[in-house]
Amino acid sequence: MNHALFEKHEKTLAQALDAIRTRGYWSPFNEMPSPRTYGETAAADGEAAFKAQLGQPFVLEQAGSSGTVGAEHSPFGFALNIGYPNAEPDALIAAAQAAQLQFRKAGPKAWVGVSLEILARLNQASFEIAHSVMHTTGQAFMMAFQAGGPHAQDRALEAIAYAWDAMRDIPQTAYWEKPQGKNPPLAMEKRFTVVPRGIGLVIGCCTFPTWNSYPGLFADLATGNAVIVKPHPAAILPLAITVRIARQVLEEAGFDPNVVTLMATAPNDGALVQALATRDEIRLIDFTGSTANGDWLETHALQAQVYTEKAGVNQIVIDSADELKAVSRNIAFSLALYSGQMCTAPQNIYVPRDGIKTAQGTVPFEEVAQSIADAVQKLTSDPAKAVELIGAIQNKGVLDRIEQVTKLGVPLLASQRLVHPAYPEASVSTPVLLKLDARRDEDTFTQEWFGPIAFVIATDSTRHSLELAARIARTRGALTLSVYSTDEQVLDAADEAAVSGGVALSVNLTGGVFVNQSAAFSDFHATGANPAANASLADTAFVANRFRVVQSRRHVPQRT
Amino acid sequence: MNHALFEKHEKTLAQALDAIRTRGYWSPFNEMPSPRTYGETAAADGEAAFKAQLGQPFVLEQAGSSGTVGAEHSPFGFALNIGYPNAEPDALIAAAQAAQLQFRKAGPKAWVGVSLEILARLNQASFEIAHSVMHTTGQAFMMAFQAGGPHAQDRALEAIAYAWDAMRDIPQTAYWEKPQGKNPPLAMEKRFTVVPRGIGLVIGCCTFPTWNSYPGLFADLATGNAVIVKPHPAAILPLAITVRIARQVLEEAGFDPNVVTLMATAPNDGALVQALATRDEIRLIDFTGSTANGDWLETHALQAQVYTEKAGVNQIVIDSADELKAVSRNIAFSLALYSGQMCTAPQNIYVPRDGIKTAQGTVPFEEVAQSIADAVQKLTSDPAKAVELIGAIQNKGVLDRIEQVTKLGVPLLASQRLVHPAYPEASVSTPVLLKLDARRDEDTFTQEWFGPIAFVIATDSTRHSLELAARIARTRGALTLSVYSTDEQVLDAADEAAVSGGVALSVNLTGGVFVNQSAAFSDFHATGANPAANASLADTAFVANRFRVVQSRRHVPQRT
Structure with a gap:
């Protein structure tokens, strides 16, 4: 039984079927709000439609x-x-x-x-x-x-x-035809x-x-x-x-x-x-x-x-890096994006207390932590630019958590209220970063602190970091795990930690891809293999x- | 990563993959105990292995x-x-x-x-x-x-x-390669x-x-x-x-x-x-x-x-038939096979109280019931032949149910204990058939009476029969539904009843296929759509x- 709407979209469907098998980059929908794609008046029309709805009943003829x-x-x-x-x-x-x-x-x-x-x-x-x-x-x-x-x-x-x-x-x-020896089937x-x-x-x-x-x-x-x-x-x-x-x-x-x-x-x-x-x-x-x-x-x-x-509790393991600044910049963006109010946003950043190896030599824990804090600070210092990245805080529960968490660790970067240039009443807060210790603060960092809240956590070693990452993903849930290392053996161990924790792994993200991002047709969002989700979107x-x-x-x- | 055992069986696997898509008849395993397939001594060896195990510990080196x-x-x-x-x-x-x-x-x-x-x-x-x-x-x-x-x-x-x-x-x-406008992807x-x-x-x-x-x-x-x-x-x-x-x-x-x-x-x-x-x-x-x-x-x-x-409660709806005898013979076999101890064996047989149409004219309810009873009687009258069909009763619970149910309806065919020619101590009982009324005996026939127990149930009409069949499948579970009719409209209604009850339908079985039988690669065993099972074997x-x-x-x- 064919259907006109099926035939109309059959080509798109065929491409989508190919995409879910090959899992390369593909999308039929332009992610840029381009007038060429969406029409010259689409932007203005869309905004006008939204504004016209404010203060009005939403018309929807439905039963009961x-x-x-x-x-x-x-x-x-x-x-x-x-x-x-x-x-x-x-x-x-x-x-x-x-x-x-x-x-x-x-x-x-x-x-x-x-x-x-x-x-x-x-x-x-x-x-x-x-x-x-x-x-x-x-x-x-x-x-x-x-x-x-x-x-x-x-x-x-x-x-x-x-x-x-x-x-x-x-x-x-x-x-179905079943032979019956000399008799007819x-x-x-x-x-x-x-x-x-x-x-x-x-x-x-x-x-x-x-x-x-x-x-x-x-x-x-x-x-x-x-x-x-x-x-x-x-x-x-x-x-x-x-x-x-x-x-x-x-x-x-x-x-x-x-x-x-x-x-x-x-x-x-x-x-x-x-x-x-x-x-x-x-x-x-x-x-x-x-x-x-x-x-x-x-x-x-x-x-x-x-x-x-x-x-879930999303985690980053920093073992080593060619260039710490690129690492910090990428992480800072992930922390700031929509004020950490993404289910994929990282929260726990594990760094060995003895520091990490870089092309410039060993960088101590304190410097790594400070480098990330500086990168966040830099991204959020200009309110006009910051609000286009961090957006606004969805609800008061998030603001309460920022307040609450601040007492639980060593301050690294304080959250700041910003004034939105276009919306003075908007609720805008920059991320808070705390330093924690893996041996002392497990009660704090094994919980999800949804919002612009992150911890740089001192661990005994990268092995310890990966053990924590796998165990916390497995027991508390996680949608993302990110690892930075120049050592293939560490990356193999990270793969094993990801499998053990049932969590998607991103390796050495320092460019234009961020751990929070999950691309349809290519990335499976959630695995269904840890408590953060009982299914994957989509498989x-x-x-x-x-x-x-x-x-x-x-x-x-x-x-x- | 290939594997020698995968390669060894890859051809069989490919055929199986084709079979689950086309769902015709296929099997790589011979269902006949043929010496040509299994080896000249296979039958004797298998029996000897079984007998050697009797009275002995079962050796299985496993932990703890x-x-x-x-x-x-x-x-x-x-x-x-x-x-x-x-x-x-x-x-x-x-x-x-x-x-x-x-x-x-x-x-x-x-x-x-x-x-x-x-x-x-x-x-x-x-x-x-x-x-x-x-x-x-x-x-x-x-x-x-x-x-x-x-x-x-x-x-x-x-x-x-x-x-x-x-x-x-x-x-x-x-x-995965995502374009970035003028920048490298x-x-x-x-x-x-x-x-x-x-x-x-x-x-x-x-x-x-x-x-x-x-x-x-x-x-x-x-x-x-x-x-x-x-x-x-x-x-x-x-x-x-x-x-x-x-x-x-x-x-x-x-x-x-x-x-x-x-x-x-x-x-x-x-x-x-x-x-x-x-x-x-x-x-x-x-x-x-x-x-x-x-x-x-x-x-x-x-x-x-x-x-x-x-x-579950498996059901048969009799509306009309070319030849009642062929219908009765097929049903009798389904009732007798392994003494009804199959999850697919029928239990409730609905017949309109005003009778059914056949090529020989209308046959009254009583005659339809008697025809089925006679066919069962014929199949089970010779103990030597009967035991090869009905086998033995698995447990005392089944015997108790035969006893218990007999009081709940009008006797149509009594269960008989047979003596197995080869195993005099075997527990062998022929099916019991009762007449029930759809308006009066619902408490009895909406339960599963696992074993050689069946009811011929008088209904107001075939529409009533199908309504019961759909409702009981949906609420009490069912793996099989069988319908006999020469009227395509009735068969369409039966299709709808099967969908509504989430149960597999067999139509006009009068030959060598029986409703209890479910063929791998072709028939889905159970649907997962009613309480008899929450999944299908296999999909x-x-x-x-x-x-x-x-x-x-x-x-x-x-x-x-």
């Missing part, structure tokens, strides 16, 4: 809503005052179920075609989404555009490609139907509302499931726009738009989400957020397949359980 | 055993008196962990090569395994040979093929390492110790995990032989044999298994058995990926979570 809900506040210093439909869970689930029954019958090519068309429309809305991401997460505009727009769309396409790849392996029919035709699990629930986070939600959303949709999108109460708008676009495409394609619905909530929605997540109709859950909430879902929502990305395991196969067999005449 | 354990009793009427090493869980886990570390480093081709070599050796031991299956499960010899030998080996190969297919999709290295090499989860625990059942355990065992092994095999206390020998062969192959290939170990237990091993299954080191569990035990694992062994096959979803991928990336010079 009464009144509005929403209390978003831009980290750049103003209230969004947008009212979203206040959906009633029973009505939403009933509507999703009814819509899914019809959608299910359309088959894999329709599911994939609709998903790809939604993605194309989202790409066109990248500017509007960028502003909405910026003013809910605190990301600077360029990052909000890239991570919230094309990079998130890349991750969605990647999930769709894996989903299609898994489904296309199942033949629609098969002819037994001959049967078998039909195989891909059957979605039912309804997926996608629970978004407040720092990367689209990037972290799109893989689950599109993996569900591409395998024929209905999806209820539950954004973080602090970052509803980017996903509300996404849902609106999805519903438009569904409707245009002749489907019930309730295949994709929005469950917007007020802050402190824990009880509501727990009740929703444990409903028998919810068969798939994708969650990004705290370890406490993720663990709760994994242990309580047993009726569903649950995919979680939770807290075959991420999609294969989102559908089942039901077969039917009957005798047919022998084919000659 | 003290004393012996084992209390198997052949359903054909004698004690096996075999003592298996009584393994100590702590020591077994420690040995498995150590062995797994080394095995892990050998990589996917070694894991797959070793798995395929074990399988080839198991095939050579098919006669010994057949006798061991016969005298633990109660299967007649031919079934024990086929289901316990070549068919189980087929299912193992299928799992290995899926595992290899999932792993080969991950490139070992990738070159960013260039990196990425390495991807397939990392097993750790230790798998395979929990066998007492009716199909090899067929149901091999998929999990080989899926684990082929993805580099160590495996602890925990047979049902009543059916240890077939898996003990399997473990012994696996250990021999591992040792010959230069690996620590503790990659595969045996955890034999005495009856009533529930507490021991629960303690083992919830150990943090156990990362994969494959279970076949009761719903109570399977549910317990799914809700308590949260540190592991848990794959379960549990109870991509069955293997994709048994390993993770850990990556490493570093800058390299630009390739031109």
Whole structure:
């Protein structure tokens, strides 16, 4: 059963399928906000659309809503005052179920075609989404555009490609003929139907509302499931726009738009989400957020397949380097980028207490630590430039942590409040760096301190650093590990530590690639092999359980 | 990294990979106990090996055993008196962990090569395994040979093929080059390492110790995990032989044999298994058995990926037929085969109370019921022939159920104790058939009555029959659904019922194929879409979570 939208996007899909196998660089979505790609008026139109939405109800015709809900506040210093439909869970689930029954019958090519068309429309809305991401997460505009727009769309396409790849392996029919010696063979035709699990629930986070939600959303949709999108109460708008676009495409394609619905909530929605997540109709859950909430879902929502990305402790091991300055510059950028509010941002930097070898001789621990602090200081000293890198602080919890952590180590670099030139009310804070000792401060550095907080930690040796890195990744979770060494034996040991910790390794990053960055189609984001996540974005395991196969067999005449 | 055993079996693997995509008939293992395939003395040698083992300790050099354990009793009427090493869980886990570390480093081709070599050796031991299956499960010899030998080996190969297919999709290295406008591109090499989860625990059942355990065992092994095999206390020998062969192959290939170990237990091993299954080191569990035990694992062994096959209610819907006799004959065979002790055996047969249409006109409900009873009676009237079909009753629980159920409906055919001509002490009972009413007896027929127990159930209509079939499959679980109809509209409705119930459908079986039979490489056994099983044997979803991928990336010079 072909579908016009599948045919329309078949070439892009074929390229994506090739990309997930070869894992080189590829993206169909331009990460630069270029007028040539997006249109001369796209930037202005997108900003205008965002501004026009402020203070207004968000229009979304969907079942079972009464009144509005929403209390978003831009980290750049103003209230969004947008009212979203206040959906009633029973009505939403009933509507999703009814819509899914019809959608299910359309088959894999329709599911994939609709998903790809939604993605194309989202790409066109990248500017509007960028502003909405910026003013809910605190990301600077360029990052909000890239991570919230094309990079998130890349991750969605990647999930769709894996989903299609898994489904296309199942033949629609098969002819089975078993010899029976001298008797005529037994001959049967078998039909195989891909059957979605039912309804997926996608629970978004407040720092990367689209990037972290799109893989689950599109993996569900591409395998024929209905999806209820539950954004973080602090970052509803980017996903509300996404849902609106999805519903438009569904409707245009002749489907019930309730295949994709929005469950917007007020802050402190824990009880509501727990009740929703444990409903028998919810068969798939994708969650990004705290370890406490993720663990709760994994242990309580047993009726569903649950995919979680939770807290972790990302680490850097410095053993040796040709040039310390290049190392420090790269690390400083990683620490400063979006004020460390990335799940991939490093926190623990291990340096042997006896110093490291460089081309200029051994550099003592104190100098290494100071070099990193100086690089961060330099990157963040000019407020006008700094804010375009560090953005704003998403929530007060992050500011509280900065305050709290400062008492726990030896000060290396204090966090400073900056005044944003364009948004004087914005909450902007530069990173805090502390010196810790591996033998004394383990209670501090084995926790995740989400935000612009990092520790330079004195260890006994690089072997000790790697042992810590592997153990902490394995037991506390981690998405990234970075190592600097000029010694191939150390790099082999780092590989082994990465495998043991189940964490992705980056080696000697001193140029334009940063450990926080994860490129769709090439880098697997998270491994599923340590407590930071129980799945990878995206791989075959991420999609294969989102559908089942039901077969039917009957005798047919022998084919000659 | 190539491996000699991978190369040795590469052609078979390639054929298996083709088979799981095309899903026609294929098997590399001869299901007939032919001297030409297995060798002139194979039958006698296998029987002799089995007999020589009776009353003897089972030799298996493995870590941490003290004393012996084992209390198997052949359903054909004698004690096996075999003592298996009584393994100590702590020591077994420690040995498995150590062995797994080394095995892990050998990589996917070694894991797959070793798995395929074990399988080839198991095939050579098919006669010994057949006798061991016969005298633990109660299967007649031919079934024990086929289901316990070549068919189980087929299912193992299928799992290995899926595992290899999932792993080969991950490139070992990738070159990534991202353009940077006028600046030189960013260039990196990425390495991807397939990392097993750790230790798998395979929990066998007492009716199909090899067929149901091999998929999990080989899926684990082929993805580099160590495996602890925990047979049902009543059916240890077939898996003990399997473990012994696996250990021999591992040792010959230069690996620590503790990659595969045996955890034999005495009856009533529930507490021991629960303690083992919830150990943090156990990362994969494959279970076949009761719903109570399977549910317990799914809700308590949260540190592991848990794959379960549990109870279900298999159903037949009779709407209409060209010739009732052919229908009855086929159904009777399915009911009698191994005394209904198959997870795929039908239990509920729905017939409209107003009768069914046939080429000879409408046949009333009573006549349909009687026709099935007569066919069963005919199949089982001659004890010498009957025992080769129905085998023996595996355990007293089945006999108790026959007794218990008889009071719950209108007698149609009583169960009879037969005397086995060769084994006078064997426990042999023919099927019991009862008439029930869909409106009155739902409490009875919505339960699984495992064993030679079936109900002919009067319904309001075929629509009613299909509604029951879908609902019971969805809520109580089912592995098979069978429908008889000459009306394409009814068959379409049956397809929809099968999808809704998440159950495999067989249509108008009147010849040499029976609903209980599931052919490897062609039929998906279980769907994972209803409570009878949370996974299918086998598909991509069955293997994709048994390993993770850990990556490493570093800058390299630009390739031109």
